[in-house]
Amino acid sequence: MELQHVNVKLLVSKPEEVALEPLIPVFHGWIQEQVFEELLLDVADYRHVHAGPGVVLVGHQANYSVDNTDERMGVRYNRKAALNGSNQDRLCQAMRAAAVACQRLEKEPRLKGTLGFNGREMELFINDRLLAPHDDATREALRAEFEGFFEKLFGGSEYSLSYVSDRRRPFGVSVKSSRVFATADLLANLMANLDS
């Protein structure tokens, strides 16, 4: 099963403190400086929508956002363009992109330290219902793939997976690690994974 259009969302530590408005100039600045490898195009403001996509930095190959879907605030990476490589490569790429964006926001002076990864919780889903139908077969087919990935991401630490139950939604999992990780730790583990 080919995994494309991987989405990763890193949940933030104090969602009640996150103000979305200051993100708008931050994201405009990212476009101005084209800070990522993806081509960044525009900012979409959905602050008015309940439990919605929040503020979205729209790119050609991917979107970045601070997303409040399910009232779970997090830094989200949504890969839109297909990628070459293995499934593990694509999972790593999306996780790395989300972590780098989150780290950047953690250090952003205009956000005054209000936005940071909570160290334990993330969501991962495949935003293509044809490549990854939301059914038992997909779950079975991807079990080993996910286990292998999270084993490396968390450096062997324990974690729990909980599958999204509504079959109408994209196939995905919520993940909770047993210990706290900084975004730098996640990136280091991913890098070690690449080196190996």
Next chain:
Amino acid sequence: MKASNSLWQKELAGKIPEALGREVDIFETEIALRKQGKLEERLFAETRLRRGVYGQRYDNGQRHNGKAVQEIAYPSGELTKGPHTMWDAPGMQRIKIPAGGLNATQLETLAELAEEYSDGIAHVTTRQDFQLHYVHIEDTPSVMRRLAAAGITTREACGNSVRNVTACPYAGVCPDEVFDVTPFARSLSKFLLGHPDCQNFGRKFKHAFSGCAQHACGLTSMHDMGLIAVQRSEHGERKTGFETYVGGGLGAVPYQAKLFDPFLPPEELLPVAQAIARVFAKYGEKKNRSRARIKFLIQDLGIEKFRELVWEERKSLPPDPRWTEYLEGAAEFKESPLKPAGERPLLGSSDFQRWAKTNIRRQKQAGYSVATIALPLGDITANQLRALADIARRFTKETIRTTVEQNIVLRWISDSDLAQLHQALQGAGLADPGAETIVDIVTCPGTDTCKLGISSSRGLAAELRKTLAEKNFQLDEAVQSLHIKISGCFNSCGQHHVADLGFYGVSRKMAGYAVPHFQVVLGGEWTHNGGSYGMPVMAIPSKRIPEVVRRLADRYATGRKDGEEFKEFIKRIGKVELKGLLEDLARPAADPADRSIFTDWGDPREYSLEDLGVGECAGEVISAADFDLAGAEREVFEAQLAWEKGQAEQAGKLAYEAMVHAARGLVKLEDPNVSEDSDQIVGEFRIRFYDTQKFFDPFAGGKFAHYLFAAQQRNQQPHTADSARYLIDEAHLFIEAAHSCYQRMGKPVSV
């Protein structure tokens, strides 16, 4: 873009109606041909538009980042999907929803598409369509196939074609309707979809149905063809038909539809619509897009001549069995409830009471209600769409409709279920109160995504919604019931002409810099199907519009007479008092420390229509053009006053003088010694600004200059109330275009 694009055709084989499937296959081939350079870009542009695939802001490959224009290096390089429209630029997919009718499965499909191809949001438009934004052109065949499998088409959602046929969302359940127009709207939509007689229009064509004359829901007065359900008695027998109007439209200069036939029988609905399409295709303007809507044809011909041509065409049509085949089904068409009729709860939480007051309306069927889901700015998330599908299944037989106020209604809710429904909607974040009140603001996409947007209509709407919602229930009842509608530019997609408080985006220069503004348009009539249009008062900086709303609401709350509607109130207090009330907001005192006025709502970039001129001194030098443009605005204001007093001749004369005044301001930039003779000014303007295309709007081209030239030609003719009114509107637009041109001076615009 999606890795699965090549797989959907096979996946959905047998699940898509053959004709729709073939349509999508053809479009996919055209995409491939365009990529290979085998299909000319203009042709491809129209073909994609006719599939609802629209352009979006920044698709010309550049974007002003607040400091300078940045080139956007799209991966497909120079490949285009239309003139000045880069292939890889994200676009908008419009999805037709005839009469706004949807079922739960269709909501779920829209949710999937919003997640997979857009940014997780589906947007309800002012014509009952859905739109998805930020969609890649190469994903659109998959989007279309998945929609087709759910019984939805995007065909002819844009382009020079018959657009979505709209209808009152309360049709069939409204206590005041004459009869249910739903089956007629659907049948007309189906009949005209892809009809050979509708493929050669100079511009788009819009139909709307209403079940009554008095309410707003159908907005038939502002449509190319508007149909209102009527009945009459013939030899003691009740006959139903349609009071039929033609030639209405908003756009830059709004036109009220004219009565075509007071009683069009149902069996004549389809053939007459077909005959009108043929007349429009045959006689309508094709070259000059700004005069190509049917409203101009009817104005030029006169309604009597137009009617004569249509009836001649009708007589010559070869009979088509479809004209009457649908009538049997239409007579039998009936929705039914899922649950037995019930009684309204007498008690409930304060949240429920607030919501019920504004979001529930009684059906004509005792024991049932319609619930309105007020969508902020017309937006709904994928999760909310799925939740709404569940709710629709739980409480109804999936009787769902979109509205022209960018909301969704659920019909056939048993009154005894209302409290539970409210609770379920709360769980999905869909229980905002205030439907159809001052907080339920209608807005077009504006500068967020529309490439024609001048000011941020959505940004302003979000700000007004936030501030008004905080105190909505403390507002005077009459103020609560006002309607606010906002367009990002003069094209009126936000329907600002039919609002109590309407706004449309314009730009002005202040202290040497471009500043986003909104033209304030007051006193439009929402009821009576958009019965009359508001009049422009003045342009105010975007950041001052909340204060405009506050002052007008306060003035109305304290100064209205008993039962006086806003439209009447505005007419009574008049433009002079309104100008006095708002004038200080139009030119706020310069505060070097406050740069907020140079940005728009929700957008921190310094506002710009293009690169600012170099070396302009901050507001210290007032050029002759500034004075002339201000003089032109004064004259058009005086023209409005004359028109209000019934002095059509004087109003028309002043409106023309205002246009000449603005033209003179521009000409003076190149020839300070220009003559005062109006014909010479217009002649000089033509040579210096029209022939050189300096006056051309990047998107509207020379449209506004044509208003001046036409006014010059008609200058010696007497004015009627209608012709003066149109000329005043045209003068406003010409002056706005002169402002824009003045801002662009030094940077030629190619079209």
